[in-house]
Amino acid sequence: MATGSEHLWNAVERWRVLSEQAEAGVLEIPEEVASRCDTVCADYLDHLDDMLTKTAYLVDFDAFGTLPSARQLGRKFKRLADGEERSAAVAIRQHIEVVELMRSVFRRYFVDTDEVDQIMGARVGEIGAALGE
DSSP states (O other), X not given: OOOHHHHHHHHHHHHHHHHHHHHHTSOOOXXXXXXXXXXXXXXXXXXXXXXXXXXXXXXXGGGGOSSHHHHHHHHHXXXXXXXXXXXXHHHHHHHHHHHHHHHHHHHHHHXXXXXXXXXXXXXXXXXXXXXXX
């Protein structure tokens, strides 16, 4: 059975493959679907960012008291909340990475189209201006 880290790693790898397929033109997502998925990803990223901020406040280290064993226990829970290894904050950052990768795949289907539309619109405007002179 895969661990949480393995599941996240697999998700990152899967979305990297999908990103490569989208770049190569193998994967196609309708623009309206990609746009809706992007909106959901953006909302979820806001939620994850909020959760990440809150990890700093999950544990009040001083609330454990002044006994050496209590301080040790407080440090342990603080590490689990927002430490740099196997903490809630690390797990949330990993989820953010996956969702950002997902979003990059979805955005490809309407950001590229918008950029092409803008470039073409500018060129048509230039042609129209040249013909009008």
